[in-house]
Amino acid sequence: EVQLVESGGGLVQPGGSLRLSCAASGFTFRNSEMNWVRQAPGKGLEWVAYISSSGGTTNFADSVKGRFTISRDNAKDSLFLQMNSLRAEDTAVYYCARGGWERWGQGTLVTVSA
Amino acid sequence: DIQMTQSPSSLSASVGDRVTITCRASQSISSYLNWYQQKPGKAPKLLIYAASSLQSGVPSRFSGSGSGTDFTLTIISVQPEDFATFYCQQIYSTRYTFGQGTKLEIK
DSSP states (O other): OOEEEEEOOEEEOTTOOEEEEEEEESSOGGGOOEEEEEEOTTSOEEEEEEEOSSSOOEEEOTTTTTTEEEEEETTTTEEEEEEOSOOGGGOEEEEEEETTSSOBOOOEEEEEOO | OOOEEEEOSEEEEOTTOOEEEEEEESSOOTTOEEEEEEOTTSOOEEEEETTTEEOTTOOTTEEEEEETTEEEEEESSOOGGGOSEEEEEEOSSSSOEEOOOEEEEEO
């Protein structure tokens, strides 16, 4: 069964950093493009970052460019989102999603607050 | 970035009603459009891909149409389990963007 499981969320102070992980199973991870999508409390969906199957191409939403980094470890079937210089407006549930968009994780909550 | 605009933002319907949600792209995206359903506290669920293709396991009462800039999601006979928020998403550009969502409520 295809599964994506996010972890690493939590409470962090403004200006702080957090690293999210997404563990993949049930499919050939190294062949799959991957994305991070977030949803602020009570708000809609916002695409955050994209990474190609090899990791050689990445793309970011303007709202996080220069602060967030997406990476992957194909040997460990894992996707990462390094979030630096966090702001209150980054508070959201963060989902990882497979490139075909048919599989999403359950999400991990990031709260940025003093 | 490509902007996606959904309408209406919310609508009320009764079980058995036919419901249509529209999505407009700020530029042509061919058929590179997905539709999702999201229930509270859950991840989005892919309903329709490539504008009109039904994702495996999704009931046939859901359908999608359109190409270019104008798209629709139709539910031909709304069931109790269908009440949720629906989103469109363009995948024409890898700077993916979503519509703002349409909340379908019980009348």
